[in-house]
Amino acid sequence: MFFFGPFRLVHKAIVMGKDSTAQNFNLENWMRDLPAQLKDVPLIYLAIPGSHDSMTYGITRASTLAPDAEPILHRLYPLFRGTIIRWTITQAIDTKQQLLIGIRYFDLRLATKKDENHYFFTHGLYAEEISKPLQQIRDFVDSHPGEVVILDLQHFYGFQPEDHQRLMRYLLNIFGAKLIPRQIDLQSITLNSLSRLRQQVVVVYRNQSVSAISEFWQSQLLPSPWPQQDRTAGLVNFLHNITRRPGIGFVHQAVLTPTPKFIILRWISNLREKCAVPVKNEVLPKLTELAPGPPLAKGVNQFAPVNVVIADFVDLDNAIFPRTIIELNLKLLRNTDLVYHNYG
Template sequence: MTDGLQIDLENWMSQLPESIKNTPFIYLAIPGSHDSMTFNINRDSTLAPDAPSIVRRLWPLFKGTIIRWSKTQQINVHQQLFSGIRFFDLRFATKSDTNKIFFTHGLYAGEVEDGFNEIKSFLDSHPDEVIILDCQHFYEFKLEDHRRLFSILVNTFGLRICPPQHNLEAITLNSLSRQRQQIIIVYRNEVVVSSGRFWRNGQMPTPWPRQTNTKGLLDWMASAHRSPSAGFVLQAVLTPTTAFVILKWRSNIRDSCAKPVVNKVLPWIDDLLPGPPPLAPFSSGALRVNVVIADFVDFNQNIFPKSIIALNYKLLSSDQ
């Protein structure tokens, strides 16, 4: 799909044709990163609250292996944004010796304010680009921790935040640009979304495939369906089990999970369409692309974000 199509990944939203900018945002094809903030997990990282019990037992002897299998992205926030990524999948954890909040994936990654400030800086210089922050999991969180994270998000992005609407189909890139809104925050905790500032879980579902091989993932995708009135996150990821990691303990997620997805799953996604799904929930071809997330989004010179962004140009065909 990317053959012959020149895509400026840094500015791809602002350079879409006007008709696509007037398409409902929930019907656009948007590339995202899975466990987006794991890029700075390193030898100095420590175990986080979401680390499984078996990881805690093996940590002293297999630290290097655990680090390799906890890291799902190689490039930082700035690089992801300039590579076209517009959706960030985020996990959060508190830490007992500080009141700061951290990104996590089994191991502590960076502080949330550092990551959010990087995103804000990008938005400052790219006024027509829009980013989705998916606040997905919260570990060792109390009510005051949710309130603190809420304050950080609101203080960082302020009037740029696009609040949820009853009719999500009314939100387009052009409508967002007119209102100078550049951030959609999906907060998957009912206590915080009651504020009315952030989107609810059901407004952008993100079902988990839980597959360890590409055949299982493709079968799951082929049977997936979405509502025509909500966004949808397609997780193009493999989920390694403990047994899977033990069998491939010398490997890592990039080689054993991301590479097979690029080689065998991405070509299938290339045949999908953006746009509204059919009204009948189980009609043929019901799955239409919105957000698609992957591990190691820089693989093969950014082939993943290029392929997802290119799907939007199918909307120009009169017969779609």
Template sequence: MDTFEVSLNQIMDVDITKNLEFWMTNLPQKLRTTPIIYLSIPGSHDSMTYDISEKSRVAPDAEPVIQKLKFLGPFLTAIMVKWSKTQLVTPTEQLCNGIRYFDLRIATKKHDAQFYFVHGLYSSEVSKVLEEVKVFLDTHPKEVVILDCQHFYAFQQCDHERLMYLLRSTFGHKLLPYMPHMEHISLQYMTTECHYQVVAIYRSDAARFGQPLLWPSACFPTPWANTDSVSKLIAFLVDKLQNRNNLVGFISQCVLTPTPWFIFKHLLSCLKNQCLVPLEKEKYKWLKNQRPGPGGVNIVISDFVDYDDGAFSKAVIGLNRKLLDGACSNEVGSAVTPVDRSY
């Protein structure tokens, strides 16, 4: 056996899911020098709903019918908690469980200068959560986090300015500046060569100009199936991956979305029992058939990422082993098209 074969066997013996808290740090060098848009990265959907409780107030993103039913008070809130809460664990617990992408829905609150995460109901205060993420990054210098500011509710331009300032002031030099080409951005480039640790996506026209530290939507497309059907969701995921742009990132939303009628039919149940558990078998079947690299999966997000002892993170991270067999090239051709910086 020659030296190359010995080296390859040693790489393939590495269990890249053994220590989820430091999984990026412990990746073999071949993977740390692979562009992040070609790695398989686990993320959480509606990431900051863990703090929603029966004491939470109805948020501005709630359906119009919910807004009209606010007079029902605690009875309405008790039902909403069961269908609004998509995560049960804190940002630090998610990070230690391997999650490296956060889906953020943010709103203002009347007579309150702070920002809050929302999903039908108000959840955690934004600045405290961002600081929690920063503390993790300070103690994990070779880990990278993608913060996706997806939706904004009850926002005016001045609110956007304040929130963008909060992102800049919290993470400072850790923020990776926007770049029109992404095929050179690897973990090695970010954390070792440049000491960046945060990719901050800001999906609003408010950040179109003069915000070099924020990334536009076009760099990380995130198609949404918007279905409560398992078969339709899987078909949607397959179709969208087949048509992904190899020069930018890509988010696969592996989640079922209940309609108001669906919730009414299962009023005494909850999101976890009706939209996570029925999807589990097909989710892992779909994941098993995926591979990272050009044309493959990149970021995959799920509800309840702590379910089954972090099985989701392990499955997504484990796909990166397929890049070690040499069958999946990182080259996408010589012609490179700049990313359209549109939101």
């Protein structure tokens, strides 16, 4: 018997119809279309596809070096601009397109720019200014009331305290009542409860300045350990040996991180072919061995349950990555009958 906070999950096998697969989900509305039982499962115990370095599609040959650029890039970029860009871009489609193929978590890295009052997305190079992508997310949740989006503001480069204050005011202004405030008991947050409250956007703000603002979640509510692996075998081993605490969310990073040596040996290639494609071919099938749900007692389950799972180039092969992650949610039905008893 498993526990979801005030709810009880009773183990019981169910035979699913052969049409109950993510291949038949409308990816644009996959949360809305989940089986009714799953809408009472805590959001932190559902499988949610996300994109890694989500906004790098905005990097172009006109992009300039950003504050997070490695020092050596200042010497190499003028000579090897094309190669560096090929190994910097991790997504091919924009924010709206990612939403339409089912992505519900965005990994955001932001930077200031000298003599500018705006903020920009970054990954060594400046991508686009933040207002258009964030407005696309606001427009999407407005037109898709059954969907929930997680914005994880991971890193801030060149920020002063006043920049954080101004950015947080901007986020409060654009998302307003759509924001899902952090709570003591995250297990009470479900798709059904959010639908009743008309709340659809989680903002994780990974900076100490957020502690006084209840509308945003703190880092410890959604741990996101970095694998730092450049081989698929090492990445699989990392993902299969993660430990996860109950009662909070979690991010599995299904991404390879190329080292300078790795890139030099593949100088004429790109991150998509040498990192994203191997993950799709060799790591994604291993992820099907995982399942969503609450962490169980030690020894009961071999692997930490998934919540958010992120990848590079999420559009590969007709969006096979988000389709695969979404389908993991059906394991909750295949292996259990969700019978809830409200103890409150």
